[in-house]
Amino acid sequence: MALPVGLAPSAAAADVQSQQWYLSAMKADEMWKTSTGKGVKIAVVDTGVNPSTPSLQGQVLVDEVPKSLSYGATKDISGHGTTMAEIIAGTGHGGGLKGLAPDAKVVPYRVAVRGMSLSEQNKAPDPVAVIKAIANSDVKIINMSFADDISYDDEQAAIKYAASKGKLLFAGSGNDAQTTNGKLYPASYPDVVGVSAVDKTGTVGKFSNHGFSVDLAAPGVDIPAWCNASFHSYCSHVYGTSDATAVASASAALIWSAHPDWTANQVLRSLIDTAGREWPKETPSNYLGYGIIRPRKVLENAHYNPGPANVDPLAVEDGVAKPKTSPSASAPAKSPSGGETSAADAGSKSSGNTLTWVVVGAAAALVVIGGAAFAVIRSRRRA
Template sequence: MAADVQSGQWYLSAMHADEMWKVSTGKGVKVAVVDTGVNADTPSLKGQVLADEVPQSVGFKATEDYDGHGTSMAELIAGNGAKGGLKGLAPGAKIVPYRLAMKDFNNESEKKKAPQLSAVIRAIADSDVKIISMSIGEDIERPEDLAAIKYAQIRGKLMFAATGNDAQEKNLIGYPAAYPYVVGVAASDESGTVGRFSEHGNYVDLASPGLDVPTWCDNTFRSYCTNQGTSQATAIASASAALIWSAHPDWTANQVLASLIDTAGRDWAKDNPSTYLGYGLIRPRKVLENADYDPVPANTDPLAKENATGVTDDKGASPSASTSSQPPKAASDGQTSAAGSSSKSAANTTTWMALGAAAAVLVIGGGAFAVFRTRRGA
């Protein structure tokens, strides 16, 4: 199992992980994984999860993953690869787990005890965690979540979230990716091609590997399956930020993000981001290999344009057009594995879903990660 799993992590070689690890492994950086919980006992996560640092008020069963999704994201970020498990892109980083109750989670008594996203984000904001990774999403904007995210931004946190996987059906505006100060991450394959499922709009900020990425098949943690989705892309983008922040511990969240945007692979104007790939494919190596990299001023918001303009989808529709008065719905499908299994996950009163998608692609990329060239999506 092990050799096959790690050999399937194509993005590690495409992103030149071995070269980056000579400079940074993410050591000293804590990443909060807000998801279905994180199983700290998988071989790849032993010693990597700081469960004791989760505040009791929002830490209900944080290390009991009822889906397998959160554990997969944690391994993609900081897995140590032990016994052939997933090797994280930032194996020196540490994971702080947070567990939300999804709609399809059937234990009603536990649902009532599970924290809301806004409370989780505020708790993380008051901790020494640097990065918040949210491979979750819904199509409804919630004032309490927005307020919590603004608070986390003031506290210097760098937040990543999946843009969503319903582009083939609805391409709805996805939250929390569409909130200001949150980096919306789209999914691409090895050739720089964005997944056909990957939702698009002006809230897409970066693209990251998200197709044909191994994750746990389910919550039995017996085997890995090949999956697709903006979830995986978000975890890998979060790990990329951890590598940079570890190498430059005095940088602010703005500076780390700005460096990722500045060095992203694209062949369109930097000030005219793609609605499919945002500012381009993440290339943390381009920052790490330059010891004299000069960051932007500490208080410069790299997403100021998006935050000032407001969020729209690729057709220019604003969140005000959303049917938020209707009962929220889960994604049409959760994560689809090579083994043919599938799962749906959405939150209790906040309707969150674990993000995955079918393996279809829309070619808008001109080259592979190896040469870091893409074309702008229309």
């Protein structure tokens, strides 16, 4: 991650939280009048989560991690998993990050990632066992900020099982767009919602992987994050699809909390239906999928119809995938406030990778919403 500026949390609360530009762009204060994520549990499968940061005290359900899978769950090796947890459910206390779903709860899991010693990797719980355990719990959402360029049958089977148990799974599309832009897993598995990252202008990050794996987009660029595992300060200008994934998970938590009787299919359908896009929903973008998430559009509509409970909105007929096209960026774009604005010039940016957001406050203002985050690249030992 790019970390040029460190901010001591206790001394710079306003500075850290003021950098969470997406909260105001998404009108979080208005959404919190309707929902704060209360009653929803989210599993954060990452580098571990430190439950002792001021923003996470009381937010991390350590006791709900099976003992056989608890190794390292609360000992974050890099600050990454803790940052994801705070983006999702941080209270903002003590100068910490304010979560988009501040009353949701986090269940932490650590899996093997690059940067760990071989000994640590060997001790880390197997992702397959982790996903199966989460599937059999009352966690509703699984946030996976890791990526691998290899698909494993047992991992895919575990994810399919979790989906069959009613879980909603999110994963970052990856940060290799400028190099390989290859398929990464778990984002590319059929039962996982792949998330790309956009910046303040609604433009997809140059690093953010694009292609069939992308289902939705969310803010991820220039978001503060813990600098390292010492947890002494936050750093500015962090980017990657991990952050975008955390924002997407928190968005789902807000909706599910407001509508506890909905299924994962209905929560996901509501995010897809209301996503900001400038193209027909039937032709998802290679860069933004079905568009940039706008949970407010669901929460503010008391009569929103989420559709059938048992139909996966990402499923395709007869096993044939819908092509994700790159629609022109010159068409009018639907804004998060429901109006229209002009998309960026198609000649200067990749087709289908931009979307301008209008947010109306005390005065009409053009606000750009986007994001990026640093994805964890997991190394995986196999027998």
